[in-house]
Amino acid sequence: MTYKCIIIDDEPLARELITSHLLNFENFELIDSFENALKAYTFLETNTVDLVFLDIEMPLLKGNDFLKKLKNPPKVIFTTAYREYAIEGYELNVIDYLLKPITFDRFFIAIEKFKQFQKPKEGTKTIPENHIFVSSGSKNIKIVFDEILFVESLKDYITIHLENGKSHHIKQNISVFEKQLDSDFIRIHRSYIIHTRKLTAYSKNEVEINGVEIPIGNRYKENWLNHLDTIILK
Secondary structure (H helix, E strand, C coil), X not given: CCEEEEEECCCHHHHHHHHHHHCCCCCEXXXXXXXXXXXXXXXXXXXXXXXXXXXXXXXXXXXXXXXXXCCCCCXXXXXXXXXXXXXXXXXXXXXXXXXXXXXXXXXXXXXXXXXXXXXXXXXXXXXXXXXXXXXXXXXXXXXXXXXXXXXXXXXXXXXXXXXXXXXXXXXXXXHHHHCCCCCCEEEEECCEEEEHHHCCEECCCEXXXXXXXEECCHXXXXXXXXXXXXXXXX
């Protein structure tokens, strides 16, 4: 399947950068680009798209106001230089919120989030929507994602810490387990994956979940900081 995309941004360099990033993805087609939201609004009256890269601070009509006017809006990724619109962005159910200048690594994450939203429509979802079964001894145990606080690794084993105080110690590589989790989880250390909605405190070097302090590894720090605006709003 090919996803049809448009860009709405009054900055030519921003449109060029997003276009350049998008060219790296085979199943995404940029069908048009607009310097203001009014032109895009007219275009969408007679055309259907799957994904919009939408700036917020634009002349004539701001991106957030434009989105509110659409009766059946496509999926949207906000692209902006302003952090203060993050809360409203997630109230509008956008896929992601990218801060300029947009790095390719961060752009890649946003595209992956969009693809996850499309999977149910394509019938390709391979794991349960809100739980997973893990093997422990002779049993397969159901683990509900929303009950997980964090996952801790020690060599070839992981411990899944749950809200009810229980934990499950199973033989599995943390990188393999990470791929089976949904977008509420993020790896912040080679030995830790956290459930972002269970976050109770954070600092530059560690996070806290249910009174447990968990370090942020140096190689994961940039990814953590890129996600921070999204995480604190969930």
